Amino acid sequence: MLVCPSCRHDNREGARFCEGCGFSFASVPTRGKEQRRTVTVLFCDLAGSTA
Incomplete structure (x- = not known):
């Protein structure tokens, strides 16, 4: 199924083109092979800081 990004109709x-609203799927970029990456995030609290 191809879901329209404009009206969410299943095509x-x-x-x-979308059968619900006529949106052109040619303007939607196609996805290549997806790659999963590991990200490390560090949060720290600075005592006495003003934000």
């Missing part, structure tokens, strides 16, 4: 695979 058949390979559709060029």
Whole structure:
């Protein structure tokens, strides 16, 4: 199923336009192979700081 980003209508695979609102799927970038990455995040609290 291809979901329209404009109206959320479910369309058949390979559709060029949304059957619900007429949105052109040609303007939607296609996803390449996704890659998962590990990210390390450090949070610290500075005592006496003003924000």
